Amino acid sequence: MSAPTGPARASLRLSLSSLRAHKRRFAGTFLAVFLGVAFLAGTMVMGDTLRASFDTLFANANSGTAVVVRSADVVTVPGEGQGTREPVDTALVTRLRSVPGVAAVAPAIEGAGQLVGRDGEPVGGQGPPTLAGNWIDDAGLNPYVLAEGRAPRTSGEAVVNRAAAEKGGLGLGDTTVLRTPDPLRVTIVGLVTFGGEDGMGQSTFTGLTRADAERRLMPAPGRASTIKVRADSGVGQEELARRVAGVVPHGVEAVTGQQAADENLDQVSGRFLSLFTTLLTVFAGIALLVATFSIHNTFAIVVAQRTRENALLRALGASRRQVLGSTLAEAVAVGLAASAAGLLGGIGIAAGLQALFPAVGFPFPEGELVVGATAMAVPLGVGLLVCAGSAVLPAVRAGRTAPLAALRETAVDHSGASRGRALLGAVLAAAGAAATVAGAAGTPQVWLTSAGAALVVVAFVVLGPVASSYAVRVLGAPLARLRGVTGALARRNALRSPKRTAATATALMIGVAVVSLFTVFGASLKATMDRTVDRSFAGDVAVTASGFGAGAGGLSPKLAPAVGRLPEVATAVGLGKGVAEVDGGGRQLTVTDPVALTRVLDLGAVDGSLSGLGRDGIAVSRQEADKHHWAPGSTMVLAFADGARRRFTVRAVYQEAGLGGDYIVTRTAWEPHKVQDSDALVAVAFKDGVAPDDGRAAVQEAARGYGNPEVQTRQEYAESAASGVDIMLTLVYALLALAVLIALLGIANTLTLSVHERTRELGLLRAVGQTRSQLRSMVRWESVLVAAFGTAGGLALGAFLGWALVKASDSAGTSAFAVPPGRLAVVLLVGLVAGVLAGWRPARRAARLDVLRAIAAE
Amino acid sequence: MTAARVVDAVKTYGTGDARVRALDGVTVGFPGGRFTAIMGPSGSGKSTLMHCAAGLDTLTSGTAWIGDTELGALGDRQLTLLRRQRVGFVFQSFNLLPTLTVAENITLPQDLAGTGTDREWVDALIDVVGLGDRLRHRPSELSGGQQQRVAVARALAGRPEVVFADEPTGNLDSRSGEEVLRLLGRAVHDMGRTVVMVTHDPVAAAHADEVVFLADGRLVDTMADPTAEKVLDRMKAFDSSRDTGRGTAPRQRVTS
Incomplete structure (x- = not known):
């Protein structure tokens, strides 16, 4: 960089000497930019590092799988993570073995299994998934690696990932319960790792024998979630996938291992990580926005206080541009220094978290800290922009200083409460509020509400001095x-x-x-x-699986009948979840006994009848019915994950969606399409005259055999x-x-x-x-x-x-x-x-x- | 009975070569009910003397007294309380708080103390300074002379034992200055107050009952019943003695 020449150098020298003279004034500005930039840089570096680590982790763990065979149809419900796929027939395994270039084939069964720790409490389940599956003997096809002990051989034996075992206080030879959600007694015979780590993120994994897995996690024996194929050396994934695709039946597809891994990775980095980093970035943005206001204020005050000084400069022959430039240069210098420091601070934060996470039990994948060009450029740029941008108006004001101001007493206060400002603010506020209310009332129009909300924020800022x-x-x-x-x-x-x-x-x-x-x-x-x-x-009490998110285990479908048999209980109804597509969009179905349901849930006014839904009847909430113009007697088509399309007749339309959801079908109707059977909630009503505490105790006692889920009062x-x-x-x-x-x-x-x-x-x-x-x-x-x-x-x-x-x-x-x-x-x-x-x-x-x-x- | 006095007052600033003796063993008393002017050329230590006598500054050695109270024994809080209860101040400029009205400025020390103001006395004062119609105004709406008159009223409002005025007319034209000086004179002669005024203006000094002269940090002379001419002559004598080199080396200005 060449040295600035002539007048530019003069104004640069001025601003630097002024910075030196008033270090304290800019300490606050420096700190504000520093904190905001450090937050932003830390977020970006941590996000990049996590993403890179997961990339390697998945690539390594799945490197042996050349082709994945799975059902082609998938039903995805908005807001749910992975879509639901129908299992494939394991009879395919034999046929796949004969495809040239195939070295090994294994059915892979994946489901949910909540491990219970030594203290009787579930392990994990507060968000990250609790996985269960069959233990695949072929090391190339199994992302998990046996670290201690041996693989499960007979029914009731299991391996668990080491982190889960540690968290649950479980060791080799211990016997515990796996809720699938039907409780299964398992003896731990081995501890496993994932890609060299003690687990895949915070999720838990339990590996069972193939027979146990089929019985517990699949709708019927002889099924598997997917079939994994390993290639002979020298055979490419694409090539093998093409060959395999030739032999699989209709409705089944063959994708490369790479593609399957990428999709899995998307689940982690695409959803979880993006959500995480987006959230953090938004809050870093808010912090920087707040910083912008304080920095602008600092510069405005400093310029006002320096009026005489600037006027003297002008009187001595400094041009407007020079005075403006010197103020702006000051801001840029502060911004650069603070952003650079903030960037270092952010990298430090990320490094600190990387060191800290394992200590608090979150297995942060190992690997170098990834500091990409973007993660450096964006925080630096934003910091500089915030600082310089905040100073532009004050700098312009400084440039406008009249030379004569040097001779006058400085008047600091330009009263901000002018009539014009009040008027502008009032108009903005009224327009913003009107748009917001118009957008929010009735059928929401998000863009109108957002625009209105933004206007209201601006109005608040404009009206500030008046108010x-x-x-x-x-x-x-x-x-x-x-x-x-x-x-x-x-x-x-x-x-x-x-x-x-x-x-x-x-x-x-x-x-x-x-x-x-x-x-x-x-x-x-x-x-x-x-x-x-x-x-x-x-009802009187509800039985729920503890935990939330993808990890919430669900309840054994046998629990509701067991509770229903108690002498204290009048009705116990299990509510399970199913998925199907309606008009091309994924929908959640409530799978239950509709007649009994009305005794524990208030569905409001019912048009039609909930009894006798049978195999092809469905009950729909008023809102959905109105949207699709259904009435009792209308017919509709549900497309299930197994590719089946079934015609259903709307038998009832009920007012209150609430806990019952928008679509209710019988267990009989869902049975052919189910994957892993579980209830999300069991609603219980006591017989008349049963004391609430007695009833609750009885239900809790009955639930003990089913993994001891929580029994809760309504409140x-x-x-x-x-x-x-x-x-x-x-x-x-x-x-x-x-x-x-x-x-x-x-x-x-x-x-x-x-x-x-x-x-x-x-x-x-x-x-x-x-x-x-x-x-x-x-x-x-x-x-x-x-x-x-x-x-x-x-x-x-x-x-x-x-x-x-x-x-x-x-x-x-x-x-x-x-x-x-x-x-x-x-x-x-x-x-x-x-x-x-x-x-x-x-x-x-x-x-x-x-x-x-x-x-x-x- | 002296309202304020200093005994063997020594005040030095700085250390080593830069050491300056602003007061070099001054002993002087300011009698109650009298108007005393402290005169001296720039750098003679007159402002330092006033600041130390008023408890705004502390002596390096020697003692300063307000009535029977020795100021050196007091901490910051006690000095502050003494200033607001027993002393009044008029400075050369910036005597009033811009955010307060004239009336609020006048009663500020009593408001800070949380004691009530003597309404009758304050009304009488306002009458004397002639600003009855300006009570709700802000200082920025007043002329320099008016502002100084408000400052005098503020200084007198708490009936202090002594009022210290530091070049009260330094920033005023001669007419406004004359009004302020007359006001200070009335405070002493009509109301029985005590005023000590630092000035370098012989015309201002002529309003006092007595003038004490300081040079190079020492008390060099006193003059009763001064007139402007007499004071001017006395000052000229200082200057010529300085020019002939009998004074000390040129010294740093210690006050403005």
């Missing part, structure tokens, strides 16, 4: 009364530059708004689930259904902490700059008798007022956006909207406490001022 004068006046009124002149001074100080107060508070407002948005959304989700259970569950069931929401909220709060921290740095930074600006005033106050503690309290109260304004604005904005989100994401019109006052009060409290903390250091610095020097300060 701040009113809000601080109101919020500060009790302060002046309670804290006397100290409070009054704090209030006046917060009022003296509405624009500055608003800009400072806006950063916090954005952070708090996102927090409240999620709080309201989460509370609404919980309320919706609560209401669903409340409205549709008419407990509703709460456990909503427990996932709390986990999500906790995660979101943790991720938003950084944005709030950056906002607080912004408040602290603004206060420090303000204190600096008011040096003489503070000196005067001290001279005429303000004690140090009064001065500290004055600065802290100003901070609290600014924080209160930001928090209040954020709460209002967040609650509104939360409402919009709830309405816009609810096409069925069945969602509840709930504002949790307790939680929002905590948010408010945290905002206020944060204000005190943000004011702490500026207050202490202000109190340390030397009275005489302060009075004499220019």
